[in-house]
Amino acid sequence: MSDAVRAKRRDRTGRSAGLRQLPFGLVRNRYRPLDILGEDQIEAIHRASLRLLAEVGMEVLHEESREILRRGGAEVEEANCRVRCDPTLIEELVAKAPPVFTMEARDPAKNLIVGGDNLVFTAVGGPAFASDLDRGRRAGTYADMRDFIKLIHQLNVIHQEGGGPIEPTDLPSETRHLDFYESVLTLTDKSWQCWALGGYRVRDAIAMAAIANGIPQDKVDGRVIAGTVINANSPMRLDIPMGEGLVELARAGQATIATPFTLAGAMSPVTLVGALAQQNAEALFMIALTQLVRPGAPAVYGGFTSNVDMRSGAPAFGTPEYAKAAMVSGQLARRYRLPYRSSNVTSSNCVDVQAAYESGMSLWGTIMGGVNMIEHSAGWLEGGLTASFEKLIVDAEMLQMMREFLQPLDTADVGEAMAAIAEVGPGGHFFGVGHTLERFEHAFYSPLLSDWRNFETWEETGALDGTRRANGIWKELLRTYVEPPMAPEIREELGAYVARRKEQIGVGML
């Protein structure tokens, strides 16, 4: 690209001096969460869910999990894989999970605290499709996945990669987790989430994270360098791959983000309270299992309750129900002193007003609900089927705004400000006074994406809407991407691990 072309493009996005964004930083939410239910209502949900686990029970398809549960005191009906647990057993086990833990990143400056009043923004994980304005929606590829990881690295407000932003469908499915792990460990030095469909994918993740982070394999124990979401197959079922993944994570002391997928009206009762009680039962069950495997293993209470559109059966996200469910989930997680995970979601099929207001509803609902980890916080589109390059930028702006909103308001300046008003006097303006000049550069939030110029200037420079501007921004971020340095011997060891494991998996050694 010539300098002239480059200058022109910069001009079209209204940015002449590079992109502005906040630096990497941990986020704390010091505001009081909004409790939308009373304590008695929370207790009713708690009791209903424990009774569900005692009477209906969970179907656990993974044999080792059933055995662990049986030895731990659960009642196991082998004929139909049904596991029932006494309420006190669940309560005792859940109480063993830590309220706060640290997830380590390749760059220790990017280690994350999960729990308490800390707030982690994790990027989208899992979509099978990639989408952008230029190339449209298509099946995800290895190249798309790598580009998306580069952008996650570039966007400072995103704390953590979220478990593969785009499925590399052009790679063999048995070994593509190795390609993803190698990519995420070399393209970014932020922490990340692994895959848990089967125990071997977890073992590979831990081994590769240890190599990348420079930790001898025998020194991993006691440090959290891997972790990911374990979904229940709602209603009330834990399948074999997820059971394997959970047991493997807990055994190694890695993080289980226990998340039922309780879509009210489909996999859950058609009332929100019913879906939430079911969510609570499934989440507590999975967390209890982690503590049977290894007491004190880090576990996160995951909430993903939403509802289906009762006309079409399609899932709806970022709805009023979603915001309420997110808040109740926070109340429940705090009741158990567990870190709480929720998500930034939308059903929209494109990066439009709907995508923005549904994501806004999600972010406010979860953050006011006291969330600790927002999965899919950036890049999710179309009910999670698609990772969108433009949505990633829109979300990054919204996350930056939330982070800034969570900065407590400093009131120390009130005296000096009043002196400035006296100086300016009625009817004047503050542009030129000393009080302004001393502070103006860092006084207010400076946006990544928003365009605050007047209509005429905006129109003259192309009348680009926010989605088109986002398109320019991700391209600029990709253009200026620099891979974070890695010691050559570590890079080599990672590559050798991947090569060896691909051979092994090729001959059936999972």
Place this chain on the structure above:
Amino acid sequence: MSDAVRAKRRDRTGRSAGLRQLPFGLVRNRYRPLDILGEDQIEAIHRASLRLLAEVGMEVLHEESREILRRGGAEVEEANCRVRCDPTLIEELVAKAPPVFTMEARDPAKNLIVGGDNLVFTAVGGPAFASDLDRGRRAGTYADMRDFIKLIHQLNVIHQEGGGPIEPTDLPSETRHLDFYESVLTLTDKSWQCWALGGYRVRDAIAMAAIANGIPQDKVDGRVIAGTVINANSPMRLDIPMGEGLVELARAGQATIATPFTLAGAMSPVTLVGALAQQNAEALFMIALTQLVRPGAPAVYGGFTSNVDMRSGAPAFGTPEYAKAAMVSGQLARRYRLPYRSSNVTSSNCVDVQAAYESGMSLWGTIMGGVNMIEHSAGWLEGGLTASFEKLIVDAEMLQMMREFLQPLDTADVGEAMAAIAEVGPGGHFFGVGHTLERFEHAFYSPLLSDWRNFETWEETGALDGTRRANGIWKELLRTYVEPPMAPEIREELGAYVARRKEQIGVGML
């Protein structure tokens, strides 16, 4: 339009059986507001603002207001129109304003309660430009204004017209308020806001509202049938037209929505706390003046603190600072037991993701802040310069979602829901069970604008983004608009009033 064309268009918007929307209904916010400042910080702002009024004072250009203030105990310096008030005077006067009052509509079923935990959604007021996807941005006309009022009438979630959604720049400026009043009183039976630039515009509003509402002119006293925003000319100035409007409103016992325009960095200090202390001073001063005119006159604490972009000087709206300011304003208003007004704002120049996320930030900030009246809640674009037909629909959807979010979550069903889970069992689904069938029709929020269909269906039916769908919706609402009935003698009396007043104003009789 032929039926075939109509059917096709309906199909393109994905709606075959008419538009779905919530019925008209009052909204209460039973959730606890979020206090982001401690009591001591609020007290510091309170004290600073009272000191400002005592030491710097307000410049009051309206002579009658100065005289009222002088008689009321303020210290008036006539040479520079400066009015200084003792803190106890301000506090005593502000305490006389009612915490809650009712604004009457032509249709008594649409009367509104302002204050307490009630929440009023008022449509955009004041833009000079109109905009839609077909015709672009243009100077507002009488026809545009009337269309917009029809849509405000049609959209049930909007409680109140907001003081002229679009300026009818094609009408003579001295009398166009009469055309606006006649339009709003005939095209909708919802309550509305009048113009206050000069006392005669307020007197005409009260007289015409009395005619339309069927109240004899001598029975108006004690009923609130008119009201509007009175802006300070920040910093610390009340000009002649606004002073006249305020005095006229208060004298007639009509509602003053006292709103400083404190843009931090321009008309206010560059720190948020400084701007908020100034806002507090100006708002309290105006409210105190209403109580000197008539103790007990309804008055609303208006907050409009935002900030300028310090690079360009352009105002920024819907920012993190805006959300924080909205919350602190709520704390201040509650300290004085006054109804609290804020706004739904954005700086975006088009109906895009930025418009949606800035509006989302505004709505959540104000509503979590315990707002009672959201001015510009629907239709505002481009920093308030433009009323957008598509934005009106986007906002109506967002308001519907907030209203639904504010519906307390019913937990009574938990027992029956647990029985449904037992019935379905692990791994099943809930589509066909009795618990679902009995409830599915009204179980969840049903959107006005959001499209939850899958990508393929959405693409096959035109791949319309939310803004394009909004375009179809407002056209459909205009097409199906029916003027609310009005008794012929009242209609005639209104028309005669307008004709008479136009003649009078033509010969200088304001």
